[in-house]
Amino acid sequence: MNRNDIPNTWEWVTLDEISNKITDGSHNPPRGIGEGIPMLSAKNIQNNFINFSDVRYISAEDYELENSRTNLMPDDVLLTTVGTIGRVALVPKENSNFLLQRSVTVIKPLIYPKYLLYYFLSSDFQKTLIDHSSGTAQKGIYLNILKTLKIPLAPSEEQLRIVKRIEDLLNEINESKKTIIETLKNVDLYLDKTIFNAFKGSLVLDEEALRNLPENWKWVTLNDIGLIVSGGTPSTKKVEFWGEEVPWITPSDLSKYEEKYISKGKRGITKDGLKNSSATIIPSGSILFSSRAPIGYVAIAKNDLATNQGFKNIVPNKGMNNSYIYYYLKSIKEYANSIASGTTFLELSATKFKQIPFPLAPFEDQNMIVDEIELAVSHRNMLKNELHQKLAYTKQLTDKLLQSAYQGKLSKQLSSDTPLEELLKNIKIKKIDFDKNQKIIQKKKKSSANATKIIEVDVYDFLVSNYRNKLFSYSDLYNNLNLSREILLRQFEILEKNKSVTEIFDTISGTVKYKLS
Numbered sequence: 001m002n003r004n005d006i007p008n009t010w011e012w013v014t015l016d017e018i019s020n021k022i023t024d025g026s027h028n029p030p031r032g033i034g035e036g037i038p039m040l041s042a043k044n045i046q047n048n049f050i051n052f053s054d055v056r057y058i059s060a061e062d063y064e065l066e067n068s069r070t071n072l073m074p075d076d077v078l079l080t081t082v083g084t085i086g087r088v089a090l091v092p093k094e095n096s097n098f099l100l101q102r103s104v105t106v107i108k109p110l111i112y113p114k115y116l117l118y119y120f121l122s123s124d125f126q127k128t129l130i131d132h133s134s135g136t137a138q139k140g141i142y143l144n145i146l147k148t149l150k151i152p153l154a155p156s157e158e159q160l161r162i163v164k165r166i167e168d169l170l171n172e173i174n175e176s177k178k179t180i181i182e183t184l185k186n187v188d189l190y191l192d193k194t195i196f197n198a199f200k201g202s203l204v205l206d207e208e209a210l211r212n213l214p215e216n217w218k219w220v221t222l223n224d225i226g227l228i229v230s231g232g233t234p235s236t237k238k239v240e241f242w243g244e245e246v247p248w249i250t251p252s253d254l255s256k257y258e259e260k261y262i263s264k265g266k267r268g269i270t271k272d273g274l275k276n277s278s279a280t281i282i283p284s285g286s287i288l289f290s291s292r293a294p295i296g297y298v299a300i301a302k303n304d305l306a307t308n309q310g311f312k313n314i315v316p317n318k319g320m321n322n323s324y325i326y327y328y329l330k331s332i333k334e335y336a337n338s339i340a341s342g343t344t345f346l347e348l349s350a351t352k353f354k355q356i357p358f359p360l361a362p363f364e365d366q367n368m369i370v371d372e373i374e375l376a377v378s379h380r381n382m383l384k385n386e387l388h389q390k391l392a393y394t395k396q397l398t399d400k401l402l403q404s405a406y407q408g409k410l411s412k413q414l415s416s417d418t419p420l421e422e423l424l425k426n427i428k429i430k431k432i433d434f435d436k437n438q439k440i441i442q443k444k445k446k447s448s449a450n451a452t453k454i455i456e457v458d459v460y461d462f463l464v465s466n467y468r469n470k471l472f473s474y475s476d477l478y479n480n481l482n483l484s485r486e487i488l489l490r491q492f493e494i495l496e497k498n499k500s501v502t503e504i505f506d507t508i509s510g511t512v513k514y515k516l517s
Helices: 058-069 112-120 123-131 157-200 207-211 271-275 323-331 333-338 348-355 364-406 418-449 459-466 473-479 485-497
Strands: 011-014 019-023 037-040 057-059 076-079 089-090 106-107 151-152 218-221 226-229 243-247 289-292 296-300 311-316 357-360 501-506 509-517
Touching: 011 418, 019 418, 057 058, 058 485, 076 112, 089 112, 106 112, 112 123, 112 151, 112 157, 123 364, 123 509, 151 418, 157 323, 226 348, 243 271, 289 323, 296 323, 296 333, 311 323, 311 459, 323 333, 323 357, 323 364, 459 473, 459 485, 485 501
Parallel strands: none
Antiparallel strands: 011 151, 019 106, 037 057, 076 089, 076 106, 218 357, 226 311, 289 296, 289 311, 501 509
């Protein structure tokens, strides 16, 4: 968007102009502990939601030392700015007692927080973030650049109307989205039920049902229908064992793999690797069944290949439809897990796998059952494609909605609204008052430090003496200066505020470092 895309009662302003403070989280997080106060990273920030599971916990003492950097308050806007860039959430009113790592930036807005949040979610702003990010190993956006990014600012009352309209329409879109996702789940359940019914429920039914097979069918074991072959892994210390000569499959290659046939995995092995391990070639058409970590992935070898030891593979006898075996194995995942054993993870032994009962049908019946199942698979795939297209359309609708909102197309510009000039004037006053308060707080901290006669080493002098032409990290200072974390944080924040040091992304180490300005 540009100046001509917004109403003439709006203005383009920088994030710095409409915020009291923009800063990222800790660059040198304190040691984690078993339980305590949460310290969040980018992975915990979802769009409009904060996930408090899988977090680092720190002590109350460390929280007191670190909290001055961000001092989170309800309705502060959180934005991920390192690694996964562009996810956003508001600090919840019911819980603002947490800290941030440097992958998350906090913006303390002087406008309606939700207005800023939804603009951050727009495709226009997301593209702007990506365009202004840098780094090779890990993309990030520097604070001094983030502060200069512009947003279209509407008068205060109009901001409220825009957010209300956005949320009303998003609720409708999200309801449609929920329905589509639920339907997708039901489609897969329908296919599972079709396969289940094709084999008369197989091993999950009672013993009487097991005996009542159709005429000309009989119960045998997996060992009766083919050769059971396992696999192996060559030594990872031998580089010459790894290459592209022999396709090699592991259970992880089948994670989220939806195709019936597989030709290769992420890695391959050489003929020497095959020769010097328990891996063996299984012919095209064999059925792969993962027997550990996890149990129950199934695929058919599209070509000759090898697997690791996480599989029990069936090389089928003549007169067997390998697709019939494939679908049967897919139908007994629950049963296979129930007969497995193990403490660290469940594993299905070769002995138990070979003894699994198998409903052997005449070849013509096998073909008929496979045709029935594959017709259902075809219908399932067509329906899923349609549903995924509808899901993609909800994303397009959301993008279009947010674009329209920030072009002033979702709300009327009312003459009764307070002019934008008044809002900008009030924002400037608030920023001045905030800066004054910060200076008073800093002054009190200095007085407190003097009163307790704490002798502080001048960090700047240390840097001039030791790092005039070299990059340094926060850890370099902490490890070489005899200062408490609190004092070092305070002095370093002053250096950053005075622009005495500049943040640099070190491409060699893949970490953030600093240099003297």
